[in-house]
Amino acid sequence: MAVKRIDQKRRESYKLFLFILPCLIFIFIFSYLPLRGWIYAFTNYKPGYQWKDMDWVGFSNFTKLFGNAVMRQTMFQVIGNTLYYAILGVILSPVPMFFAIFLNEMSSSKCRKIVQTLTTLPHFISWVIMYSLVFFMLSPNGFVNTLLMNLGLISEPTDVLASGDHVMLTQRLYQLWKETGWNAIVYLAAIAGIDQEQYEAAMIDGANRFQKIWYITVPSLSSTYFVLLVMSFGNFLNTGFDQFYVFQNAFNKEQIQVLDLYVYNLGIGSGQTSMATAVGMAKSIIALVLFTLANLLSKKVRGTSVF
Numbered sequence: 279m280a281v282k283r284i285d286q287k288r289r290e291s292y293k294l295f296l297f298i299l300p301c302l303i304f305i306f307i308f309s310y311l312p313l314r315g316w317i318y319a320f321t322n323y324k325p326g327y328q329w330k331d332m333d334w335v336g337f338s339n340f341t342k343l344f345g346n347a348v349m350r351q352t353m354f355q356v357i358g359n360t361l362y363y364a365i366l367g368v369i370l371s372p373v374p375m376f377f378a379i380f381l382n383e384m385s386s387s388k389c390r391k392i393v394q395t396l397t398t399l400p401h402f403i404s405w406v407i408m409y410s411l412v413f414f415m416l417s418p419n420g421f422v423n424t425l426l427m428n429l430g431l432i433s434e435p436t437d438v439l440a441s442g443d444h445v446m447l448t449q450r451l452y453q454l455w456k457e458t459g460w461n462a463i464v465y466l467a468a469i470a471g472i473d474q475e476q477y478e479a480a481m482i483d484g485a486n487r488f489q490k491i492w493y494i495t496v497p498s499l500s501s502t503y504f505v506l507l508v509m510s511f512g513n514f515l516n517t518g519f520d521q522f523y524v525f526q527n528a529f530n531k532e533q534i535q536v537l538d539l540y541v542y543n544l545g546i547g548s549g550q551t552s553m554a555t556a557v558g559m560a561k562s563i564i565a566l567v568l569f570t571l572a573n574l575l576s577k578k579v580r581g582t583s584v585f
Contacts, residue, residue: 319556339556352540353557359446360536363517366450371510374458375503378465379495383487397459408456409524413439442530449525449534453518468502469495508572515565537561 319339321332344350377397384390400408415421416438423435438448472495480490519538526534535543537557545554 316555316559318552319559321552323551323555325551335552339552340560342553343556343560355532356535356537356540359533360515360517363446363450363536364515366447367453367510367517368507370450370454371507372503373454374461375465375496375499377458378462378469379491379499381462382466382469382495383491394459394462398463399459400456401460403456405520405524408452408521412452412525439525440527440529442533445525445530445533449521452525453521464506465499465502468499472498504576508569508576515561515568 318332320334320336322335324332342349343353381390381394384393413420417423418435418437423432426432427435476494477490480494485493515537517536517538519542522534522536522539523542526539541554541558541561544557545551
């Protein structure tokens, strides 16, 4: 009997492994296999040549990033923009959790479904369409400026898109608008898993709605929040590309250029493929270190970690 149980468990394990095998293959092809391109960071890249036929330059591309005064200044500026944007993301990270609580506390299920649908829909819209919506609302002849001028609140329109002032804050708010509804789904699932007896006991003790939220819902969601926060440190420097590529212009280029956009402008725009590969490689290594440190800190402070 014991042997049969072991064989049955093995067969079940094999079945579960077959379920995740397509995902493992997908990750290997699109996440690990492209890492072979890092070899170009140590060569003088020439289009049409294989890496073994190129000149080997060692760590020369890495030293140029900080050895050249112009590139060093640009690199520090880009890193500063990226860190500023990432820190804003950490500060605003609790917003989806509290939005999920807000949805859960709505008494009308019909109204809840409408709000959730309207806030989740932007996630499936490309940044090109999002830019069109923002341009429609905030351009000099857009809806907001026209309304404020008709109301006599302003005398001249303000071109928000052609200004470098607070551009990183506005970009983070655009992303918050686009992703809050989608990110709240995880917290809604976590709320559904909370033991309802806790709320019943709190109601018997005379707790009001706010007290039940603060002392039951929020602590129950804290573990989910911290796991997602630790995982986000792995993408701390991956601020995205398409959003900033669409919104960049001559007026805000210095303030909006983050690492992902800088890699594109350096590799595709300027043709410095080896240098761009070096920047991308350094960014990935730093992100891995940050994720590992955040995971170790979470394990030491809270006793839980991602792995």
